[in-house]
Amino acid sequence: MNHSIDGDDNVGPEVGTERNRGLGEFGCSHYRRRVKLVTPCCGEIFWCRHCHNEAKHDNEKDVKLRHELDRSLVTEVVCALCSLRQPVGDHCCRCGVAFGAYACTLCPFYDDDVSKQAFHCADCGICRVGGRENFFHCDTCGSCYSTKLRGRHVCVERAMHQNCPVCFEYLFESVQPTAVLPCGHTIHSSCLKELERSDSISVCACCPICKRSLQDNSATWRYLDSIAASHPLPEEYVGWQAEIFCNDCLSTCTVQYNLVGLKCGGCGSYNTRRLALVPAVIRRSGGQNQQEDSQGSMLQSNGTETVSRSRDQAMHLEERWSSEEDRQLEAYRGSPEGSD
Incomplete structure (x- = not known):
């Protein structure tokens, strides 16, 4: 030709x-x-x-x-x-x-x-x-995509005019096959497979750019629900809340703090980022209440004692989470269902 x-x-x-x-x-x-x-x-x-x-x-x-x-x-x-x-x-x-x-x-x-x-x-x-008949040009993404993706992909401005987030090769002129992720970002197909293999040890595989889940993880979320329900929080965590951002539905909400994971109140995903911790407020029965300041000394207040701990203290408490839960999570992550 x-x-x-x-x-x-x-x-x-x-x-x-x-x-x-x-x-x-x-x-x-x-x-x-x-x-x-x-x-x-x-x-x-x-x-x-x-x-x-x-x-x-x-x-x-x-x-x-x-x-x-x-x-x-x-x-x-x-x-x-x-x-x-x-x-x-x-x-x-x-x-x-x-x-x-x-x-x-x-x-x-x-x-x-x-x-x-x-x-x-x-x-x-x-x-x-x-073959020309097997492709169409997406003006928003700025490249030719398989006709299988016509009307079935998320458009991202000039998505192909970027480097692969794994190997950093420029995707637009690459001779290697390219995959379009559910979020619309692009990556070499071979790099995606490598990413999925490396992420098999974690709870879920995510887009390396925006962190959105690459697959339906509802089974994983249900398993984490059962772990959280069967293991009550240590007393020092009771009443704590966390402000989170969900990488899957892109919403922000405040949820009950949990060591297993922070579940989105909107879509139910555990693929979230913690933005801030909200200290627990404990009301004493009778007598004068106290509030703990940033240095750890107790301050007098009219009706509440605010248990205020720094981020470092919270991380220290997380490290005290029992090894039994760690073993259960690791066993699940290595199972066929957890790797899908």
């Missing part, structure tokens, strides 16, 4: 013609092609942008010399068969050979492997693989 200068997909010449000499016989580890790129940034010649970036960025020892190729700036190519240096085109000006079974002079991009079903997306401004 050839791609003309105006961006239309055209069927290339039949195998055996002059234009198809050397088909699949030339190229690098990244692409089979019959042309090399003259890189304007350093004036050298490489098979493709990946070959250039590996040599001039990944393997360049001098940090000041490291750079990557902007392939849209390439204006010259070199024929792999006759070595003629010439302007970007889809075939050689001298020997007539096609530079690729698929050739896009807009990018420029060439590939003899048509099984990848490469196509040029005018909105993305680059070539994609996988």
